[in-house]
Amino acid sequence: MAPRFVRLFRKVVRVELLTTKLLNQQLTSLATKNQEVGTLAQNIGNIMKQAQKMQAKMARLQEEMASRTVEASAGGGMVTAVVNGKSELVSLKIEKEVVDPEDIEMLQDLIVAAVSEGIRNAQEMVSAEMAKITGGLNIPGLM
Numbered sequence: 001m002a003p004r005f006v007r008l009f010r011k012v013v014r015v016e017l018l019t020t021k022l023l024n025q026q027l028t029s030l031a032t033k034n035q036e037v038g039t040l041a042q043n044i045g046n047i048m049k050q051a052q053k054m055q056a057k058m059a060r061l062q063e064e065m066a067s068r069t070v071e072a073s074a075g076g077g078m079v080t081a082v083v084n085g086k087s088e089l090v091s092l093k094i095e096k097e098v099v100d101p102e103d104i105e106m107l108q109d110l111i112v113a114a115v116s117e118g119i120r121n122a123q124e125m126v127s128a129e130m131a132k133i134t135g136g137l138n139i140p141g142l143m
Contacts (some may be wrong), residue, residue, distance in 0.1 A: 057133045062086075065126050071119035079110040083118035085126050 065085025073080040078098035082091040092115070098107060 003075055041131060053131060058130070061126075061133060065129065068125065070121040070125055072114050072121050074113035074117065075110040079105055079107075079114040081114040081118035083110075083115070083122040085122055087119050089118070092140050 002138070051094055062085075068085045069082050069090055071080060071082050078095045080093040081092075083088060084090050092111065094107070094111070098110060
């Protein structure tokens with residue numbers, strides 16, 4: 001009877017050792033995953049801080065762009081448009097020599113050309129300044 005008991009006891013000990021080994025492996029795996037989650041949370045926190053800084057810089061840039069202007073002309077300088085960084089027409093200058101009551105269409109075309117070029121220039125100015133903040137990333141919907 002004793003040898004049978006000894007064999008049974010050894011089997012129980014082996015099962016306990018295997019169970020202990022498996023539990024240790026699972027605990028180690030869980031600890032590693034917990035560490036990874038902590039690192040991930042820290043990384044997300046850092047990304048959020050960077051995004052908030054970028055957002056503040058962009059808000060300052062928007063305010064600054066409202067006061068900065070670009071100029072564009074058409075017809076050899078006969079029509080000049082000044083546009084701000086918000087793509088708003090600030091002023092329009094028309095030389096007397098280009099005003100011909102018999103050719104209003106030409107004057108209209110010159111005005112459209114100068115204003116359109118001014119808006120394009122303003123958008124390029126804003127894009128160039130925005131690229132400085134975003135590191136060249138083209139983020140849709142910004143300005």
